[in-house]
Amino acid sequence: MGVSFLSLGSIIILLVNSQFSFFISHYEREILIFTLFQGFLSALLSVCLAIPISRSIFRNNFPGKNILVRLMNVMFVLPVLIVILTVIKIFGFNGTPNQILDFFGFEKISIYGLQGILIGHILINLPFAVRLILSGWLMIPSEHFRLARQLNFSRKEYFKYLELPMLIKIIPSIFTIIFLFCCLTFSIALILGGGPGSTTLELAIYQSIIFDGNLGVAARLSLYQLIIMILILIISFKISAKPVFENSLILKAENYIAKNRLQQGLDFLSVATLAIFISMPPIIIFCKGIPNIFSVETFVFSALLNSLLVAFLAATVNLCISVVLSFTIVKEESLRKLVLEIGTFSLICISPLVLGTAIFLALFKYIDISENSLVLTGLVNGILTIPFSLTILLPGFVKITKRYGHIMRSLGLSNFKQIFEIYFPLMKFPIRFAFALVFALSIGDLGIIVLFSGSESSTLPMYLYRLMGSYRMDEAYAVALLLLILALSSFWIIEKGFYYATLRKKMLN
Amino acid sequence: MQLCAKKCSIKNGNFSVNCDFVLKKGNHLALFGPSGTGKSTVLLGLSGFLPIREGELLYKNKTLSSLEPKDRPIDILFQENNLFPHISVAQNVVLGLGPSARMTNQNKEIVYKILKKVNLFEEKDRLPENISGGQRSRVAIARSLLRKKPILLLDEPFSALDFVLKSDILKLLISIAKKDKLSILLVSHDPRDIRFLGGDILYFLGKGKTKFYKKDVFHKEFSKKFEV
Incomplete structure (x- = not known):
């Protein structure tokens, strides 16, 4: 339960350390409205684009389909700063x-502002949304496609009886995840936001902590943010099925309804758009x-090591808590189970900056924050990524408890024995996947180190952010390349782990 | 002669099954053999979901091989997922009248009549998840009957039910088939089903091979082995 109350606890710490007032100013209200508006628009556009794209991938067999789906996995752990650099390079x-606009005599359009935020968010979230909706399409039973052919369904009935029910079931939760992400990431708004007109809540919290030192404002804004986000999360929990994020999809193209040339062309266009979207940042x-790889300072190596340390700590902390939480959730009765689940998933609504500041306020009297910034960043990263690992681990825990729960109880196995001798060996591969995912996410995350890093204890994203801030773009691209390689190679370990998992499964069968 | 599979070879991925049989109008055929020998593959081939690579599939001396599943005189019930989970029992059944059929007053009458026939009238407004496995099977049968196809393929749709319940549903189905002169092809690995169906047998030998037996010959040859 401790984890569930982290959010409120951190706000309370901010409250007692500030002069707090519940009343929000006109400016703060505008920020709140803008945050929700840009989050809504980003999520809407990402989901609306993802539906036809995932449908095209599902119903067509084409060379490179597997590679495209794997690349979508990679995009999930792509560091946000790399996406921002790509947006600036292409749309700057x-x-x-x-x-082109200049050539035809039109005025150039600035990337900074709502348009920049939207492009950045879509670039990050589109592959993620496509991947999750594709899982939805693959969940429709093969028999239903055959039934539709047998019953002579037209396109309209196909949509009505097969596709629409699936979309209604999964879209609200996917929309909510993207919406929350867009409201809570601050790197994109920080770099691409540009000005008071396009300030998000996270950015305002950052500004009030760093520039104004006004913790009361930060506490107020994060309290409102937390209330709104948790309300949205609860509604989404009520009306929607939780999306499943597995490390691998079994791709199959069903005997789909006949397509005419126009539809084939549109399908091709959809898949090509996604392929361009995905390949743009790495290329x-x-x-x-x-060309700039040798221009980087040797400092980059210590930043690289720091990033690895932070990621390892985050993944370890995350895994320990997630496994215990999953175990506790599956053992609880329905109401307490729901409260625990919502409590844990509400972590996704916590502002990393508020949590970071709360930790700073709670600990600065006892330890040197700057000296321990890496440990604190790892800790916070590990805690805030619990909802991701729980999404991966919980379905497996539920399945094992359903299958072996009674046997374990009748044998009188202790909780310790159950976790280490039953759940752990059976959940080896999802646990490994969750560990590597959190590791890769943590490597690319700018995170709370922006609040209290000294010059000595920089991570790779922090170093990259500083280079971008001082317009040393050539070096920035070189560091971004290192960051990309580091994040992708961590993810490669996941894929490799999965490969061995399937190989082993085949041998056992 | 009604349905005739002439040296048909049906391919499913890397696996092929050969079959050769004749089924007269109103007669039944059991596709019998151990799991993994290709029984479902044959049903998918007959119903048009898998192509027939070699040989010919004839109905009343006309080839079926080039016809789409919807245009064949055949209806198939799968092992599971025969119903759409988000619409009611009655709405699932009305789809048997046509893909865009709605619950108009005229259609309601037809649907309710068939639901009474399979003893499910009381459940008409419930969702498939809120009725039992046996009831779900009967809903699927009701929809099949509305489609008025002369041949019904059953790909172990009752395999999850206990024997008594399965026998009851088969009894009901066979009595309807007798009245409407329907032919049933039933996939099963349970020898008791063969006795129940009372038709000829297509025996799956493994490695894609099958052998057609008249029921008397099969019973004579295998009565001890399978206790049929």
Whole structure:
């Protein structure tokens, strides 16, 4: 339960350390409205684009389909700063669209503001949404596709009886996850936001802590943010099925309804758009990073080691808590189970900055925060990624408890024995996947280190952020390349782990 | 002669099954053999979901091989997922009248009549998840009967039910088939089903091979082995 109350606890720490007032100013209200508006728009656009794209991937067999789906996995752990660099490179003042506008005599469009935030969010979330909706399509039983052919369904009935029920079931939760992510990430708003007109709550919290030192404002904003986000989360829990995020999808193209040329063309266009979307960030970072790779300072190596340390700590902390939480949740009765689940998933609604500041306020009298910034960052990263690992672990825990729960109880196995001798061996691969996912996410996350890093204890994303801030773009691309390689190679371990898992399964069968 | 599979070879991925049989109008055929020998593959081939690579499938001396599943004189019930989970029992059944059929007054009458026939009238407004496995099977049968196809393929749709319940449903189905002169092809690995169905047998030998037996010959040859 401790984890569930982290959010409120951190706000309370901020409250007692500030002069708090519940009343929000006109400016704060505007920020709140803008945050919700940009989150809504980003989620809406991502989901609306993802539906036809995932449908095209599902119903067509084409060379490279497996690679495309694997790349979508990779995009999930792509560091946000790399996406931001890509957006600036392509859509910035010297980007191709602006050059075309300039050529035809039109005024160039600035990337900074709502448009930049939207492009950044869509670039990050589109592959994620496509991947989750694709799982939804694959969940429709094969028999239903055959039944539809047998019953002579037209396109309209196909949509009505097969596709629409699936979409109604999964879209609200996918929309909510993306919406929460867009409201809570602050790197994109920090770099691409540009000005008071497009300030998000997270950015305002950051500004009030760092520049104004006004913790009361930070506490007030995060309290409102937490209330709104948890309400949205509860509604989503009530009306929607939870999306399942597995490390692998079994791809199959069902005998789908006949397609005419126009539809085939649209399908091709959808898949091509996604392929371009996915390949854009790595290609740009690779092309711009390689020529500058030798321009980076040796400091980058200590940042790299720091990042590995933070990621390892985050993944270890995360796993210990997630396994115990999953075990507790599956053992509880229905109401307490729901409260625990919502409590745990509400972690997704916590502002990392508020949690970081609360930790700072709670501990600065006892330890040197700057000296321990890496440990604290790892700890916070590990806690805040619990909802992700829980999404991966919980379905397996539920299945094992259903199957072996009674046997374990009748044998009188202790909780310790159950976790280490039953759940752990049977859940080896999902646990490994969750560990690697949190590891890779943590490597790419700028995180709360922005609040209290000294110059000595920088991580790779922090170093990259500083380079971007001082307009040393050549070096920034080179560091981004290193960051990309580091995040992807961690993820490669997951894929490799999964490969061995399936190989073993085949041998056992 | 009604349905005739002439040296048909049906391919499912890397696996092929050969079959050769004749089924007269109103007669039944059991597709019998151990799991993994290709019984469901044959049903999917007959119903048009898998292509027939070699040989010919004839109905009243006309080829079926090039016809889409919807245009064949065949209806199939799968092992599971025969109903759409988000619509009621009655709405699932009305789809048997046509893909865009709605619950108009005229259709309601037809649907209710068939639901009474399978003893499910009381459950008409319930969702499939709120009725039992046996009731779900009967809903699927009701929809099949509305489609008025002369041949009904059953791919172990009652395998999850206990023997008594399964026998009851088969009894009901066979009595309807007798009245409407329907032919039933039933996939099963349970020898008791063969006795119940009382038709000829397509015996699956493994490695894609099958052998057609008249029921008397099969019973004579295998009565001890399978206690049929």
